[in-house]
Amino acid sequence: MKIQSKIYTAILVMGIGLFTSCTKEENIFTDDGNGGGNALVELGDLPPTRVAGVPTVTYTTVSKSFDAATEVDVPISVNYTGVNGAPSDVIVQLGLFNQAVTTTSATYTILPTSLYTIPNTTVTIPKGQKKATMIVKVKASAFNFALTYALGIKIMSTSEGIISGNFGTGVFIMSAKNQWDGIYQVVSGQVTRFTAVGVVENPSTLNGPLAGNPNINLVTTGANTVEVQNMRWFGGSSAVAGIDNTRATVNTATNAVNMAALGNATLANRAGLLNAYDPATKTFTLNFDWNQTTAPRQMNLVLKYIGPRP
Known part of the structure; x- marks a missing residue:
């Protein structure tokens, strides 16, 4: 009976550990609601198509659609997952990671630097808030519409919380639409x-x-x-x-x-x-x-x- 009890206890502990590791990527927390050091910082535009804990060589992809205007502000959202928002101002550093584009699909073309600018790659999620936005200024009217443009964007660092393993890097397809689309x-x-x-x-x-x-x-x-x-x-x-x-x-x-x-x-x-x-x-x-x-x-x-x- 003692052996059976020990086996049962070991299985129970393993199960709790597995559940805890999964909930970190599913945004479920049992803390005070602020997330604290266990909260995830993630790219908020990415769809929930990845399975937590499952390794993969690809990256989550999302389309950002906008008018084919001379210059368009394309927002890239960053989320803090604590229920009550950030416990203090959270400084998040973003960066380009275009290896994600080439890894994801050979049909994608990395958006040329001549077609966009990023005024600031550092964003701040204010205390008590859950979101900040980085702006990519895109010269959409100059697109070659025969190509599928994309940017790989990655959370490089955060002053609070943990960078999401599933949603810390993403491929953003830049899809310009003309007025008749x-x-x-x-x-x-x-x-x-x-x-x-x-x-x-x-x-x-x-x-x-x-x-x-x-x-x-x-x-x-x-x-x-x-x-x-x-x-x-x-x-x-x-x-x-x-x-x-x-x-x-x-x-x-x-x-x-x-x-x-x-x-x-x-x-x-x-x-x-x-x-x-x-x-x-x-x-x-x-x-x-x-x-x-x-x-x-x-x-x-x-x-x-x-x-x-x-």
């Missing part, structure tokens, strides 16, 4: 498929009106260009194929729109029909076709902005 409702529209020039596909389950189809995403690919994503045939269940990377480019002087597709060189504006953006209502009217000399497809779409993309 967003989620759009399909207000109205019509799609017509042909089996040959002048011969409408009949019967067809894909021809018909498009109002009520799933929302369409317009995604920034250039200063004045968006990719048109999630286009569907009549009924909304089948995705339009054969025109990958459909692009709409807005003439900022006239609001005229030019349609093209990287995946199909035949896609173009339909002559004599409206292709334009109305800034007053944030509405696109698009008329385009493709495969004009074989089995033509004609598309009319009226898209109204309903909100930003995540």
Whole structure:
């Protein structure tokens, strides 16, 4: 019985120790609420996607989205995890750690120093507070929108608390959006498929009106260009194929729109029909076709902005 009791006690102690080590990364504390020396200091923007205690060679990634303006202030949050805030002013030193970018993905490009400045890498979390912010000033309008820019940011030191093992370093994707980027409702529209020039596909389950189809995403690919994503045939269940990377480019002087597709060189504006953006209502009217000399497809779409993309 004594041996069994000792074994039980050892298991219990090990379990408590394991729970305690886990709670340090899950922000659960049993102190006076101030965290004290056991509180974590972490990058507050990072999503809780890492599992405490599990080693990994990658870093948590988060996207910071902003308008493609001449200069944009991008906030980087630093959190102190004590329930009642910092017991005294906490001085946190941040720094760049772009090795995290190259380790995370070969498709990311480290944001060139010509495209940003950081006025101050030292932040102070005031006594009783839980947050401070470092500002990265980004020259978003000068981005090459064909690239995915990112910065690796790391907490280098803190005057109080423990630097989080999971959330002390992160990869921040810098995602500039032009003014047309967003989620759009399909207000109205019509799609017509042909089996040959002048011969409408009949019967067809894909021809018909498009109002009520799933929302369409317009995604920034250039200063004045968006990719048109999630286009569907009549009924909304089948995705339009054969025109990958459909692009709409807005003439900022006239609001005229030019349609093209990287995946199909035949896609173009339909002559004599409206292709334009109305800034007053944030509405696109698009008329385009493709495969004009074989089995033509004609598309009319009226898209109204309903909100930003995540």
